[in-house]
Amino acid sequence: MQKTKLKHKAEHWQKRLLTFLKWVLLSIGIGVLIGGGVGTLFYYLLQWTTQTRTNSPWLLFLLPAGGLFIVWLYRACGVKQSRGTDLVLLAVRSPQPLPARMAPLIFIATAVTHLFGGSAGREGAALQIGGSLGYGAGRLFKLDEKALHVVTMCGMGAVFSALFGTPVAAAVFAMEVVSVGQMYYSALVPVTISSLLASGIASRLGAVPTHYILAEVGSGLHLLPALQIALLAALCAAVAILFCQTLHIAGRLYRQFLPNPYLRVLMGSALVIVLMLLTGTSDYEGAGTNVIARAIGGHARPEAFVLKILLTALTLGAGFKGGEIVPSFFIGATFGCWMGGLLGLDPGLGAAVGMLCVFCGVVNCPLTALLLGCSLFGYSGAPYFFLACAISYALSGYTGLYAEQTILYSKFRPQFINKRTE
Amino acid sequence: MQKTKLKHKAEHWQKRLLTFLKWVLLSIGIGVLIGGGVGTLFYYLLQWTTQTRTNSPWLLFLLPAGGLFIVWLYRACGVKQSRGTDLVLLAVRSPQPLPARMAPLIFIATAVTHLFGGSAGREGAALQIGGSLGYGAGRLFKLDEKALHVVTMCGMGAVFSALFGTPVAAAVFAMEVVSVGQMYYSALVPVTISSLLASGIASRLGAVPTHYILAEVGSGLHLLPALQIALLAALCAAVAILFCQTLHIAGRLYRQFLPNPYLRVLMGSALVIVLMLLTGTSDYEGAGTNVIARAIGGHARPEAFVLKILLTALTLGAGFKGGEIVPSFFIGATFGCWMGGLLGLDPGLGAAVGMLCVFCGVVNCPLTALLLGCSLFGYSGAPYFFLACAISYALSGYTGLYAEQTILYSKFRPQFINKRTE
Structure with a gap:
């Protein structure tokens, strides 16, 4: 009796270990090829676009042409209503398939958007590239539906990690963003391995992980800065709402007044160009990582956040791509x-807190933000960061x-609500 | 029409903000009184017991008397079957009430166990003290069932944080341990505020946060140490299973052969004393934080982990209290x-990884472990730690x-399984 039980248990564990090993191998493949390979390529492509645009500022005037090309490209590939990252999230939590052609499309379209000076990010694109390639790899190996969810997350984590250099x-x-409040721990080992390998390879290939030097946060927690940070976090929550609402409203207005996508992208480009020229700087073109670094260093213009909200909404709503x-x-x-400066905080610390809070507010992922x-600023600020992210998440x-x-x-x-974000 | 909608929305947000403020105030109260007050008191009490025992090693021979007292105390208060931390977990996820007398009972019993040299921890006791006091505070304010779950988590986080100095x-x-795979983000702001205040006050009152200096982990991720760490993590998973199983088996054997609790604690004490004397050291008495520090410094005896497993199982199974x-x-x-040394790792790094992995394996909380x-070793090791915790969690x-x-x-x-641990 005891012996059969033991034998049964041993067989059980043998099966578990085999599954474990299968996932280790799969996630190594995804980490190396999709993260380390495609992710690094994407990193260098975007580096090149930013460099080229900086050297040739007149490229901004070709933005309409870039826009027309993107709209044509998507339609030529049969993607009429692009739902981007939403499709990736759906593929993680439902049987909805994820078309593999999404990867090259967003890869090219994001590069074009950046090359001609549209205001857009990279990490949302990374989620789409990684997610759809991971899903595609899973299909290739004939994985079942539930395993496809895991490979999709592996791909998301891997390309994000290669691009940004923050594997953890x-x-x-990748595990937190789909259903906030749930952690897909079935994917824990595969996603971790893929992300670590991706950033490891990317950095070996010369990709520089994002990191900022923050003026000393000080150790321990003090009451006054904690209160200032809590207040700043609450205001950042409002900014996060403003950003999301502006994106939604811009998209709606564009579709309402310019139903033709070619006309929409042309008019949108014109608006973006005019507004960019009015600002008198190239700060708002592309991702603007240099502006972020300057803010962490303690310098930012008061109107910058409003202009970036507006220009990003005008760019993405018009049909350009990026994150x-x-x-x-x-x-x-x-x-x-x-x-932060107005509230009496060190402006650099204010920038770090603001960055995490607005991110947390728009993606609803407090642990990722922490x-x-x-990873970006070191662990000594963790208590402040967590307080700030919690408040921004809630508000x-x-x-x-x-x-x-x-x-x-x-x-x-x-209470349990299972509500979709709006 | 548009106006009523706006008014409706404004009222909605007013209600939300009031709820938010209510929780901020409640969590400040819990953080200050339960965490900063009771938690700090518990910290100093345990400091005193350890100091006293170190100065008077003969106290070990009074272990049987301490045991009899603990058994008598619990029975006198009508607690026959002590389920300890399990009751706290139940109170977070079910309507099961949490008796407030649990706090003073475990407070005293843990101190007695430590004073007389039983092998036991403190953080499990912290969860019980904090959880039951938080729950009691909630009852005092006539909170409804769901709000009681949140105050229980606030208390758990607060006392743990005061004791250990790791608020995040x-x-x-507190949010991760109850139902692994779910994060109780409804409690995010209150739990964070309570934990931060608790550790802030405790450290102002002189409690020293736990922190170790780890020989430089090095920046970036390298393949060889990653492989060594992954292998070590897999072995730690086996050690975690061994520890849990030994605890379960010791409890079962005790109850089977010594059904009378007084006799059980007497015999158990005798076993513990004999074994402690045979080891020829006081390393295994109490929590053994000095041994942990020595291991992180690179020095540990090969048999130490087996002896600690055995002595902890013998102590707790006999009826002593602690975590x-x-x-x-x-x-x-x-x-x-x-x-870690055998596998070619730096022994100090091996100790750090082993500590996180066995913890992660027995509580199934990878993000807490990370x-x-x-918090204990600094962020530079985070990629290695996360890999290790993921593997230990899975295996x-x-x-x-x-x-x-x-x-x-x-x-x-x-796949979703909703399985209880065993």
């Missing part, structure tokens, strides 16, 4: 730098970048 | 130091310290 935050992001995550960093960092903060309500994201628990009362 | 990890632990968490640190650190690692199967913990997703296949 990238892995947690909303780096813009959320830009908006948060510039707002936090300015407002880990991102630790940003149910707005979010991704219509297919669900929030499982009420942010205000302890 | 403590807050995440299993610091023992899991002890076991992991000493095992990791020794085995944050604990960052430790469904064993765990707390029978009332549920694991929502299979560790091996991506």
